[in-house]
Amino acid sequence: GAGxxxxxxxxxxxxGKDVELRCDPISGHTALYWYRQxxxxxxxxxxxxxxxxxxxxxGLPSDRFSAxxxxxxxxxxxxxxxxxxxxxxxxxxxxxxxxxxxxYFGPGTRLLVL
Amino acid sequence: ELKVEQNPLFLSxxxxxxxxxxxxxSTTSDRLYWYRQxxxxxxESLFVLLxxxxxxxxxxxxxxxxxxxxxxxxxxxxxVHDLSATYFCAGRMYSGGGADGLTFGKxxxxxxxx
Numbered sequence: 462g463a464g465x466x467x468x469x470x471x472x473x474x475x476x477g478k479d480v481e482l483r484c485d486p487i488s489g490h491t492a493l494y495w496y497r498q499x500x501x502x503x504x505x506x507x508x509x510x511x512x513x514x515x516x517x518x519x520g521l522p523s524d525r526f527s528a529x530x531x532x533x534x535x536x537x538x539x540x541x542x543x544x545x546x547x548x549x550x551x552x553x554x555x556x557x558x559x560x561x562x563x564x565y566f567g568p569g570t571r572l573l574v575l
Numbered sequence: 576e577l578k579v580e581q582n583p584l585f586l587s588x589x590x591x592x593x594x595x596x597x598x599x600x601s602t603t604s605d606r607l608y609w610y611r612q613x614x615x616x617x618x619e620s621l622f623v624l625l626x627x628x629x630x631x632x633x634x635x636x637x638x639x640x641x642x643x644x645x646x647x648x649x650x651x652x653x654x655v656h657d658l659s660a661t662y663f664c665a666g667r668m669y670s671g672g673g674a675d676g677l678t679f680g681k682x683x684x685x686x687x688x689x
């Protein structure tokens with residue numbers, strides 16, 4: 462079946478602009494996660510959704526970062542007033558339920574802030 | 576806070592040889608994951624280890640978990656070039672309060688030479 466999809470695959474933006482990254486989880490998966498991967502910091506957890514609610518936002522690096530999920534499916538990660546240090550690959554993952562063993566990852570969005 | 580350390584971070588080995596990647600974690604993790612990442616690609620789930628003494632094998636890869644030692648290993652048997660990739664281990668600190676994000680190690684960049 463279809464896996465986790467993300468769009469865009471690549472995004473180049475200027476410092477100070479806002480960006481929106483989209484994640485479509487695997488159908489039927491209620492848990493959704495955002496991570497980012499950068500050379501300096503490795504893989505970092507950002508936020509977790511169970512259904513439409515986000516019980517764990519502990520990884521969001523600043524208040525410029527926000528995320529929402531609607532209809533228990535698609536999620537959008539928004540970065541306001543982007544900075545160069547936001548450049549990274551943003552990965553989305555989903556799992557069937559919180560207790561599900563495996564998180565399945567999407568292909569990622571490669572963000573470059575100039 | 577859960578911390579995950581992998582070693583080695585870089586490994587170059589010859590085809591046909593055996594080797595082990597080690598993953599130490601700092602505090603109780605209710606499960607331990609191994610993922611593979613090819614260059615420019617996303618993360619592919621390899622194993623999920625749920626309990627002390629768990630051992631899982633898939634082809635030339637075998638993963639094990641010792642929760643008392645807070646150690647997981649990924650053993651490669653008779654390596655082949657196709658196994659060249661970066662391997663990540665990750666733990667999850669289950670608090671019951673929604674802390675479901677994974678904490679990743681820095682990854683082991685494995686190169687297998689003919």
